[in-house]
Structures are given as C-alpha cells and as structure tokens.
Amino acid sequence: MRSIFYLSAALPVLILSACAHFIPDSVNSKYPLKTASETSTEARFDTEYRPDGTAVASTLSYRDYFNDPRLHTLIETALNNNRDLLAATARVEQVRAQFRLQDSQRLPTVAVDGSASRARTLGVGGDNNPAAVTSNNFNISVGVASYELDFWGRVKNLTEAARAKYLAEISTQRAFYLSLVGDVASTYFDLIETEEQIALAADTITTRQESLRLARLRLDAGVTSALDFYQAEALLTQAEQALSSQQLSAANTRNQLSLLIGGRFPAVLPKGLSLTEQNFVSRLNAGVPSDLLLVRPDIIAAEHNLKAANANIAVARAAFFPTISLTGNTGLSSSDLGDLFNSDSLGWSFGPSLSLPIFDWGGREADLGLAKALEMESVANYDKTVQVAFREVSDALAGRRWLAELVEASARAVTAQERIAYLAQLRYDEGTANYLEVLDAERSLFSARQSLLEAQSNEKQNAVSLFIALGGG
Numbered sequence: 242m243r244s245i246f247y248l249s250a251a252l253p254v255l256i257l258s259a260c261a262h263f264i265p266d267s268v269n270s271k272y273p274l275k276t277a278s279e280t281s282t283e284a285r286f287d288t289e290y291r292p293d294g295t296a297v298a299s300t301l302s303y304r305d306y307f308n309d310p311r312l313h314t315l316i317e318t319a320l321n322n323n324r325d326l327l328a329a330t331a332r333v334e335q336v337r338a339q340f341r342l343q344d345s346q347r348l349p350t351v352a353v354d355g356s357a358s359r360a361r362t363l364g365v366g367g368d369n370n371p372a373a374v375t376s377n378n379f380n381i382s383v384g385v386a387s388y389e390l391d392f393w394g395r396v397k398n399l400t401e402a403a404r405a406k407y408l409a410e411i412s413t414q415r416a417f418y419l420s421l422v423g424d425v426a427s428t429y430f431d432l433i434e435t436e437e438q439i440a441l442a443a444d445t446i447t448t449r450q451e452s453l454r455l456a457r458l459r460l461d462a463g464v465t466s467a468l469d470f471y472q473a474e475a476l477l478t479q480a481e482q483a484l485s486s487q488q489l490s491a492a493n494t495r496n497q498l499s500l501l502i503g504g505r506f507p508a509v510l511p512k513g514l515s516l517t518e519q520n521f522v523s524r525l526n527a528g529v530p531s532d533l534l535l536v537r538p539d540i541i542a543a544e545h546n547l548k549a550a551n552a553n554i555a556v557a558r559a560a561f562f563p564t565i566s567l568t569g570n571t572g573l574s575s576s577d578l579g580d581l582f583n584s585d586s587l588g589w590s591f592g593p594s595l596s597l598p599i600f601d602w603g604g605r606e607a608d609l610g611l612a613k614a615l616e617m618e619s620v621a622n623y624d625k626t627v628q629v630a631f632r633e634v635s636d637a638l639a640g641r642r643w644l645a646e647l648v649e650a651s652a653r654a655v656t657a658q659e660r661i662a663y664l665a666q667l668r669y670d671e672g673t674a675n676y677l678e679v680l681d682a683e684r685s686l687f688s689a690r691q692s693l694l695e696a697q698s699n700e701k702q703n704a705v706s707l708f709i710a711l712g713g714g
Contacts, residue, residue: 296522298713299536303422306708308520311513312429315502319425322503326421329414336403336410343403347396349388349567356380384570387594395559402552409545416538421501423709427702428498433516434698435491441690442484449477449683456676469676476680480687516697521704525711527638533630536712543619543626550616557609563597630710637707644700651693658686 298306303316320326358378391397456473459465499506534540569591598605665682668674708714 296525297528298525298708298711299532301522301708301713303426303714306522306713307426309429309514309518310511312426314507314510315429315498316422316425318507319421319502320418323421323501324503326414326417329417333407333410333414336407340400340403340407344400346389347391347400349385351383351385354380354382354384382570385568387566387568390565390567392565393559393562395556395564398552398555398559402549402556405545405549405552409542409549412538412542412545416542419538419709419712419714422714423705425498425501426705428494428501430516430519430698430701430705432491432494432498433513433519434694435487435494437516437694438487438691439484439491441687441694442480442487445480445687446477446484449473449480453477465676472676472680476683479684483687483691516694516701519701521708524641525707525713527634527711530631533634533712534627537630538712540623540626540630543623547616547619547623550612550619554609554612554616557605557612560598560605560608563595566594566596568592568594633706633710637703637710640699640703641707644696644703648693648696648700651689651696655686655689655693658682658689662686 304313307313307316356378357380359375360378361375389396453470453473453476456465456470460467460470571590662679662682662685665674665679669676669679
C-alpha cells in the first residue's frame with residue numbers, strides 16, 4: 242500500500258516533467274525557435290549609401306511624410322475603399338474568430354439540460370387483466386461532456402498556433418496597408434510626371450507649329466529649300482508622337498490609381514503639387530538592421546508563422562501519448578414535479594476515459610514529419626523575408642544618393658541643351674548653319690527635358706520606397 246501511495250504521489254510530478262520537456266522552446270518563450278541572429282541571413286545594410294538622417298520612418302504617418310494634400314486625400318480614400326484591403330481586414334476577423342474558438346477549448350464546456358416526460362404504458366391488473374399505467378419523469382442536470390485533460394500540451398499548443406496565426410494575419414494586413422500607401426503614392430507621382438510630360442509635349446508642339454509656319458513662308462519665298470521645310474515637319478511629328486504616347490500612359494495610370502482607391506476619384510480634390518514641389522520630411526534615418534526586424538510587418542508576420550509551425554510540432558508529438566478526458570454530470574430527477582428539488586432527488590455521475598493509440602501504421606510519424614517539414618519551410622521563409630527587407634532598404638538608400646545626383650546632372654543637361662538650341666537657331670537665322678543643326682539641337686533639348694522629368698519622378702518614387710521599406714506609415 243505504501244508503494245502505491247508513493248507512486249500515486251509521484252505520478253503528477255512525472256507528468257509535469259514530461260510536459261516540460263515535451264513542448265518546444267519556442268512555445269515556452271516569447272522568442273521564436275529561429276531568431277534573426279541564428280539564421281543564415283547577414284543582418285546588415287550597405288552602409289556606403291547611408292547618409293545620416295533625423296526622422297524614424299516607423300514613427301511617421303503618411304500625412305507626416307508627404308506634403309501634397311491631394312495625395313493625402315487619395316491615400317485616405319484608398320484606405321477606406323480598396324477592396325483588397327477590405328478583404329485583408331475580413332481575413333483578420335476570420336482568423337481572430339478561429340483563435341477564440343480554439344482558445345475556448347482550454348476550459349470545460351458546462352451545459353444545463355432539463356426535460357419532462359409523461360408516458361402511458363400497459364400493465365397487468367390484479368385479475369390478470371391489462372391496465373393502463375401513467376408515469377411522469379422530470380430531470381434537471383448540469384454536466385461536462387468529454388473535457389480533455391491537457392497533460393501533454395496538445396490543446397495549449399493548438400491555441401498557441403491559432404494565436405500566432407492570428408497575429409501573423411494582423412501583420413500581413415498591416416504589410417498590405419503599407420504596400421497600398423506606397424502604391425498609391427508611386428502611381429500618383431507617375432501620373433504627375435505623365436501630365437507634365439503631356440504639358441511639355443503640348444508646349445513643344447505649339448513652338449514647332451510656329452517654326453513650321455515660318456519654314457513654309459521661307460519655302461514659298463524661295464529663301465530655303467524644301468528639305469528644311471520637311472525637316473521642320475518631322476520635328477513637329479516627334480512631339481505629336483510623344484504627346485499621343487503620354488496621353489495613353491496618363492489614361493492607364495488614372496485607371497490604375499482608380500483601382501487602388503477603390504472606385505471613382507473623389508468629387509472634390511485639393512489642388513496638387515508639381516514634381517519639384519513635392520517635399521518630404523527631413524531625411525529618414527535607416528537605423529540599425531535589428532530595428533528593421535521589429536517594425537517591418539512582413540518580417541513580424543513571418544516570425545509569427547514560424548511560432549505557429551513550432552507549436553504544431555508539439556501538437557503532432559502529443560498524438561503519441563494517451564488522451565485523457567473527463568465526463569461529469571449532476572442533477573435532480575423525480576417522477577413528481579413537487580419532489581424534484583428534494584435532497585433525495587439528487588444524483589451524479591463521474592467518469593474518466595483514456596484513449597491510447599497503439600497501431601496506426603505510421604500515421605503519427607508522418608504527421609510529425611509533416612509538421613517538422615512545415616517548420617523548416619517557415620524558417621526558410623523567415624530568412625528570405627529578412628533578406629528581401631534588407632535588399633529593399635539598401636536599394637532605396639542607394640537610390641537616395643544616386644538619383645539626387647542624376648536629377649542635378651539632368652537639370653544641367655537641360656540648361657546646356659537650351660543654350661545649344663538657342664545658338665543653333667541663331668546660326669541658322671544668320672545663314673552660317675543649315676537646318677539640320679537646329680533639328681538635332683531641338684530633338685536633344687526635348688529629350689533632355691523628358692529625361693529630367695523622368696529622373697525627378699524616379700527620385701520621388703524612391704523616397705516612397707525608402708519610407709515603406711523602413712516600415713513607415
């Protein structure tokens with residue numbers, strides 16, 4: 242008897258000890274099994290392109306970063322109406338409901354039942370003649386049906402996996418939010434550039450139409466040859482082709498922007514700014530790579546998915562151990578409603594059940610192997626997400642330096658081409674040069690102005706990319 246007593250006393254300790262070694266470390270701590278320092282990803286940016294900044298992107302909203310009131314309105318409209326963002330928000334609610342459903346299974350479900358019945362049956366009378374017998378039955382009971390005692394952490398880890406998936410979905414929704422802000426801003430800057438390209442082409446057409454008119458007068462007066470006239474006409478068609486191409490691009494860009502904001506443009510839009518008027522807050526500070534792991538929502542989502550995969554391994558391991566469940570019930574039962582609440586009517590039942598798997602022909606081993614393989618995939622996805630994040634930040638930092646220099650060089654190129662075009666026209670008017678020299682100068686000037694607008698747009702879009710890559714918004 243004493244040995245049985247010792248065994249029963251030691252059994253809970255052995256069970257708790259088994260549970261402690263059974264659950265993976267990643268589930269027992271707030272850190273994932275594979276942290277950033279343990280992955281194969283080298284946590285660094287290309288520091289060569291990291292000029293010091295004063296603003297931290299993750300603390301800024303899009304209203305703090307962008308200064309264009311029309312862009313503010315478009316982003317706000319997109320955040321309210323974009324169908325993909327609405328779908329992402331609905332997915333968050335779905336996963337949240339699944340987590341709450343799974344979490345509710347950690348506690349027993351208590352149900353109250355009540356019933357009343359009246360039956361009439363045939364009995365045997367005193368003279369061996371059939372007689373009708375009427376019986377009543379009244380019941381009220383409170384019970385717990387098949388509550389699993391979670392000795393091996395199966396239910397706990399199922400809840401942990403559901404919670405991690407819920408948090409991952411929240412981060413995924415925020416990542417889409419950031420992506421939507423970036424897409425709207427980039428498309429908006431692309432539209433501004435296209436509209437300015439249209440204005441440039443329209444002004445150029447007006448100037449070249451006047452040049453063509455003068456060329457016709459000179460041809461009719463016999464001052465110039467037909468070659469000069471047709472060269473002036475070819476110069477005009479170049480601008481007309483550019484105008485048609487840019488108008489098509491503007492229409493496509495407006496359609497894309499309309500899709501991003503979830504419908505038609507607002508009836509009232511504030512006045513927008515030109516490319517040169519688009520300013521941002523003081524230069525963003527890239528910070529250290531470890532900061533990026535804490536603010537990038539896609540990295541956070543990958544980390545939570547990794548935690549969910551680790552918890553699922555513990556769930557698969559628990560399948561190798563017996564499942565212990567409890568069923569309990571207590572209530573009142575009487576054939577007379579008036580006697581239902583007497584103490585003699587009280588009854589109860591209690592019974593544990595145990596299910597121990599023996600032979601499943603490798604099913605549990607396969608399930609555990611699947612869980613481990615999914616965990617390996619989650620580790621690889623986490624590594625890849627970190628690598629992509631570092632690359633995006635490095636690309637944007639490099640663009641911040643080199644695109645600024647490109648804009649400056651393009652502006653100087655426009656100034657130089659304007660002087661060349663002026664001198665070429667002056668030489669042609671004085672008769673010291675042919676019209677081909679003017680034609681080349683005008684074409685180069687038009688191309689230089691187009692390149693400047695393109696460089697300015699790329700610089701603005703790169704600023705958007707840096708803001709998003711650093712987890713801003």
